[in-house]
Amino acid sequence: MLETSSSWCGWVKLTYQFCNDRTKPVATYAQAPYKLQRPFYPQTKTICYTTILHTAGGMVGGDQLSQSIQLQPKTHAVITTAAASKVYRSNGLNVTQQAEIDIDQDACLEYLPRETILFEGAQSRQKIQVNLGTNASYLGWDILRFGRSARGEKFLRGEWRSRTEIWQNQQLIWVDSPYLPASPEIWNSPHGLAGYPLVGTLVWVGKPVSEEMIAQVRNLWQEMETTGEAGTTQLTSGLLCRYRGNSRAEVINWFINIWRLIRQWNGQVAPVTPRVWQV
Template structure:
């Protein structure tokens, strides 16, 4: 099948003087053959790979990529995703995202998602590495119709800790809001300032460079599913990861997690030292939710 794609390349002059102004617009529809990408508009440096179907035609897997390798101050990225009724799509990224040290300007990413009635979007990007000195702001809005479902996670590492780098300056901001039937059902603003007390306070990040959130929003979940999600966490692995952390401190706690039942879903939080550890737990919870809500086993994207 041919998938229509409109490409408006950004010139090198524009990219180097005012930052990349990348755009990605995607639409998915369901027909008797399954879910298909029916419209794709891309503007560099954002691109998409050809859809693939490891689970059969009902679920469309799509991988997005940033061809410039990362964002810098002044970059503005816009993603717009629409799922029509009963469509089911899984979107991930080809590699970890990178936010480089700022030149004084803020890098911005805006994501607008619309999920129509009885449709489901699994939004599972790989982690984002925020360099020391980066200035980054992300705004995500998800609009759900009746009986629509959104499963999404966000994993962030503050500083290139593998190289001994800490997040001593800069700013990371992320705001996610989910609306259903024109009513807000979950709003999650987050802000971390480089070098602030919040990074080391026990009431903040407590020296943990990795934070993560995984939300399932759009349908009510039973208390039993919430308890199962908690039980999937294996705290014993945290001690190993902490001991091998490039920046261990005597006051750094073991990784911590939390699971909260929302009015229309569930929220999982992670605070620790390892994106691998966080994603391992998030993936297990994701498999659980898939089985319980979608009657479908887990199917990890091939790029992970």
């Protein structure tokens, strides 16, 4: 699909408040193509699940999409998307997505969107900034498919650039700035995609992680039957996991198992996967 002269400038604003032992959205705004589904509580009233829907079905060059998310003290939210995101082939303009996330003292956000599919020739820019208060935590993942591999398409033309910054009490504690200029060399290089169409990144920042905890995450991967590649790194106050392979099921199962493990470390209830993921 080619971009058209009509581009979207969509945005979402979400604010959560903890009141009467319940996390609830107190400010929810969305401008097309975004739409917010009704929040739900599959486990406990203290954890609010929110699903963001992109009604246009895909993104084209010139689209500018933004999210502003605030978790007030002691809130706990899980935010996901209703379907995989698609970035269509562009004739030169970028798709731009940005998210500004403020997580106040003792609050927790699990930001778990479904995968993004970049069609060959797509040009995408993404920036996420997370601002953590004292004792706040953030779990986020990003799963990308380069090319419609089910059709045999590779990502040999186009560009993808992303930047994620995590700050705590006005100090930068982690930054990630991957850049992938599509080409046959990048597609095949062991320092690029190594022929794999799918990559995933999971980051959790909340408290110091021991070597034993890192070993537990690595064991989760080793216990699976896998064809891809994965690695786990200890951060100053958390951990980082990377995946490169062919299987969405493989990476999402690993990431969900890590999510369960992090909940266990924090003494929280085991997570329930959103029903929308089964669609």
